[in-house]
Amino acid sequence: MNGKLRNMATIYIKSKDKILLLDRIGSRVVKRSWCGVGGHFKAKEINDAKAAVLREMKEEIGLNERDLEHFNLRYIALRPVKNELRINYYFFADLKDGVKINQNCNEGVLEWVDIDKVNDRKMPYTAQIVMKHYLETGIHTEEFYSVTVDDHNVNIISLGLS
DSSP states (O other): OOEEEEEEEEEEEETEEEEEEEEEESSSSSSSSSOOOOOOOOOOOTHHHHHHHHHHHHHHOOOOOGGGEEEEEEEEEEEEEEEEEEEEEEEEEOOOOOOOOOOOTTTTTEEEGGGGGGGSSOOEEEEEEEEHHHHHHHGGGGOEEEEEEEEEOOOEOOOOOO
């Protein structure tokens, strides 16, 4: 490991029994697949995952923090890929009633997906692990989880912070 890091922040937004997914097209890091809204940190955000995800959310779908409820960082995931460590910060939130999302996202195609169908979508490896855990366990708690992933092992640990 050469010490190179790639920091990314993602938010998954729920509305009733659906989760907003983005069919991301043209990403530098992720081949075409379904994921949440988000992206890379800017230099000034390096110590503030929330600032990064709020900026990405505003750019991609026109939302602000005031448009959400129960907005929390729930997972931090680490995965070595090639010669870098990818660090993903996963936020989850509920969309407030009456709030509209900008459907003209320049990052890909947005779709509200039934919660019980989310895991049927092709997602980046780490996002798939986080979403599976969230829908089975995390959705029922307020805990914060650490996830470490490589090609052979997955470890998910509750850090007990809420």
